[in-house]
Amino acid sequence: MKKRDLEPTEENIIDTFVKNSVGRNNSLFKFIEMLNYQDDSYSIAFDGRWGSGKTFFVKQCKLVLDCLSEENQYSYKDQILDIIGQDEIAKLTKINFKTVYFDAWKNDSDLDPIVSLSKSIATTAFNIKTKAKTVAIEAGKELVKIAAKEIAKTDIDNILDIFHTEEDIEAKFKKELASLIPKNGRPIVFIDELDRCRPTYAVKLLERVQHFFDNKKITFVFSVNLYELKNTIKKLYGSSFDGDRYLDRFFYSIISLPDANYTSENIQGMSSDEKMYLKYCDEITQKFNFSLREENHFTSMIDITGVKNRFLSSNYHADVFGNGNEIIDFFIIPYLIALKMVNSNQFNDFVFYNDGTDFIDFLASSKIFSSYLWNEDPNTLKKAAKDIYDCIFVRNEIVESVGITQEPKNIYIREPYKLKTEVNDILSLVSNDSVYEDKDTKSTKK
Missing domain, CATH: 3.40.50 (Rossmann fold)
Incomplete structure (x- = not known):
């Protein structure tokens, strides 16, 4: 990016x-x-x-x-x-x-x-x-x-x-x-x-x-x-x-100093999918109150994982994971990269200890997530966000498919129990040290 x-x-x-x-x-x-x-x-x-x-x-x-x-x-x-x-x-x-x-x-x-x-x-x-x-x-x-x-x-x-x-x-x-x-x-x-x-x-x-x-x-x-x-x-x-x-x-x-507003709306020459992806990243940087330098670190980590390019290529195999990989690349990995930068304890709670409360609340309030589901009903968005987190990170049972929404858009995740490993494999490309340190400023967050 x-x-x-x-x-x-x-x-x-x-x-x-x-x-x-x-x-x-x-x-x-x-x-x-x-x-x-x-x-x-x-x-x-x-x-x-x-x-x-x-x-x-x-x-x-x-x-x-x-x-x-x-x-x-x-x-x-x-x-x-x-x-x-x-x-x-x-x-x-x-x-x-x-x-x-x-x-x-x-x-x-x-x-x-x-x-x-x-x-x-x-x-x-x-x-x-x-x-x-x-x-x-x-x-x-x-x-x-x-x-x-x-x-x-x-x-x-x-x-x-x-x-x-x-x-x-x-x-x-x-x-x-x-x-x-x-x-x-x-x-x-x-x-x-x-x-x-x-x-x-x-x-x-x-x-x-x-x-x-x-x-x-x-x-x-x-x-x-x-x-x-x-x-x-x-x-x-x-x-x-x-x-x-x-x-x-x-x-x-x-x-x-007035807040910077370096959003995807200000960037020319992008496809609608890329703008949508960057708008979601904007929502994340605003949530975590990133500085411009921290935003740059965040977006470089996304580039390293390759999830943005995979999402934009639309090279998903619906017969394997349904919308699972798409949801991981679009909504989960960017959030987890940002979380890993600012709060290692909360990151570990999300991935290992079944606490996705903050993610569920954030995703349910996301305008981009609402646009992705073609749905603006708060209850539907909250349930969909919780189902995504639960079926990938909480439930251990082997199930063939989990429906996220049906109307007006059919979103489902096939074999969700395999996707947690997929998330961990992608995040392994990001430094295991969840502390973000800016080498120029020696500013450290934990």
Whole structure:
């Protein structure tokens, strides 16, 4: 299946915005409209768990702001503006934003974040013309020089001494920073991946932004997993430290990242059967509240088992198991793969200890299962779901055939006692370790 947590390359950022394949364009427009009504120094936190698409969102935000600026010319600019539309453009262009993107994690090895952050801001051309640009370059060099030689040499533990004994350094730095800000634009600095950084670096970056970049014409947008950032802070200050109150010092507002809506409806060029299969997988990912990265792990496991391709090929032998293999490939295996990712105990209860309550309730509420049976009656759906689970996983007696439904569609499973082995054989292709660990984020679920 198609990956859902795409790499945030320029091509993918543009393509997903044009197709709105993550379903966040309206949220993006609302956020930029909000930015247009700011007139003071703001630091905003975009909160989202690892793998939820924070980097995609802020890079799409940067893309839109860059294209809205009259000073920028890109080959894809007209295409982006056509997607936005004239009515929306009028709401989003009250302020001419100048964007800076800073990957905190990539700069995590620096001794002091003020140097690399100053460099990112100073080397952003802002498309200033001729003489003014030359002045800005010199100011940028001076900004980085002050950051490197006069500020970064002082450890964060002694940062208060800077303000008490060397206030002229802070004033000099802010003066150079102010000279970089064009009169006809408002810089907006996107700081990404802060929650992945070393605790000392993350805290120092927040402190530096608060004390040295406090300018009413600059907006900072942090994309973070606040839960993990609080844990990072506690590693530095101790488990009893109040991370919530600490972070309140730095963020004027905290906004939850809108849910991605990367559903089969947004994917073009698929057959009706494939869309139906992916819609059922969408129902599963929504049930388990998967992040985009977890969705990608889930769909890759389905690809490994081959059940989706077998279902789409329609290569079923009705004279062997009736609708049994079809039901396994369509409804049971995807559910069990997801369950194995998030809850190994419940997975074992399902397969070995005759507890299919959650599956039965989920299947009975599934719109796709209802469509498959051509039936919308809740009682019929609940009974059919229970009969499927019972005849495959609970009953041990040898029976020739079990009828699931007759009207309006005849669904039956032949020799159901053989299908549990079929399920186990398919699942053996998936790692026996039911713990899902994202290697990039080291986030673990059990």
